[in-house]
Amino acid sequence: MKEKAATNYDQLLHDYLLSHSSRLSEEWYESIDDNDPSSIYASTDPETTKKLKEMNTTFIQQFVEIFNMEEGEFYQQFEQKFADTVKEEEYVNTPLVTLQKEFSRYRDMILGYIKSFVQSYHGEISQEELLAWNEKVTKAFDFTIQMFMREAIQKTEKQLQEQEEVINELSSPVIVLKKHQALLPLIGNIDAARSEIIAEKTLEECRQKEIEHLFIDLSGVLSIDRFVAQKVMDLSHALKLLGIETILSGMRPEIARKSINLGISFKEVRIVTNLNDALF
Known part of the structure; x- marks a missing residue:
């Protein structure tokens, strides 16, 4: 069957x-x-x-x-x-x-x-x-x-x-104030990737615009640590090799206090209270 x-x-x-x-x-x-x-x-x-x-x-x-x-x-x-x-x-x-x-x-x-x-x-x-x-x-x-x-x-x-x-492009411009003087406003948090972009762009723009005095404004920096401080100093040294003087401005009191507590020194860079004091 x-x-x-x-x-x-x-x-x-x-x-x-x-x-x-x-x-x-x-x-x-x-x-x-x-x-x-x-x-x-x-x-x-x-x-x-x-x-x-x-x-x-x-x-x-x-x-x-x-x-x-x-x-x-x-x-x-x-x-x-x-x-x-x-x-x-x-x-x-x-x-x-x-x-x-x-x-x-x-x-x-x-x-x-x-x-x-x-x-x-x-x-x-x-x-x-x-x-x-x-x-x-x-x-x-x-x-x-x-x-x-x-x-x-x-x-x-x-x-x-x-x-x-886009933010990196807009947040770290070198703004010409007058002949041979420019401003670099730093804004927000600065990490390793962004610090490299800022350094690269700043050096190139300062060279192209024949800058002799660069004011780095820190009033928009949210916080500071050894990393940020070292990157600012590295940028300052690189600018010095190009014959460009760096002046820091806009450091808020809380940032200054934190810098002292962390043992961060900006002694090799000229520091002024605000941008008006920095301009000459």
């Missing part, structure tokens, strides 16, 4: 979800509640809405292959398929918490469909099988969220780097 072939429930589930992909996408979209104007999900633009629905349908059609492929092969193809999608401006500009909320909601909808699929077989599918499917879905959605998070973090890091470059 010929044995009955074992039912391939993975394939049946794959086909079931695939056949409901458009319906899933519509149900998900109709239940969106997002008033954040920066979110792609809040858009009322017909083209954006159409694109969002199409992407979601494509997503579920690709997603269900997790029940039909080896895990490694699935994740490789899945990442390649949506590599460009995660870089799209609408998604990158959507808050991460919103993306996570919507993907979590979509995941729960798919899990609900899987539950209905299992119930339709009236006990033929074991709880172990159901749990295995649920774990696959959860893991795949976690992977998807991480893809979007990586792209958002990379964009944020790039923006911060660009902002830092």
Whole structure:
């Protein structure tokens, strides 16, 4: 007697979800509640809405292959398929918490469909099988969220780097006061990277502008330590080699007291109370 072939429930589930992909996408979209104007999900633009629905349908059609492929092969193809999608401006500009909320909601909808699929077989599918499917879905959605998070973090890091470059460019200008005299206002915290930029720019600008007297104003420095003091002294020595005199101004009382407590000495540099006293 010929044995009955074992039912391939993975394939049946794959086909079931695939056949409901458009319906899933519509149900998900109709239940969106997002008033954040920066979110792609809040858009009322017909083209954006159409694109969002199409992407979601494509997503579920690709997603269900997790029940039909080896895990490694699935994740490789899945990442390649949506590599460009995660870089799209609408998604990158959507808050991460919103993306996570919507993907979590979509995941729960798919899990609900899987539950209905299992119930339709009236006990033929074991709880172990159901749990295995649920774990696959959860893991795949976690992977998807991480893809979007990586792209958002990379964009944020790039923006911060660009902002830092602008701040460094603007926060250490050599301002010509009159012939052969210039001002270098130091502002904020000074770390190793910024101190190198300040030194490099200051030396080059002083040389180009034929500066003979440079006033370094410390009134905008938030705090001072041995590192900052040493960098100021190093800059002063380098300027001296170029024949440029350095004058410090704007040292606040609390900075002066801290300098004394730390044993920091500026004895090799001329110091004045304020810029008006420094000008000659």
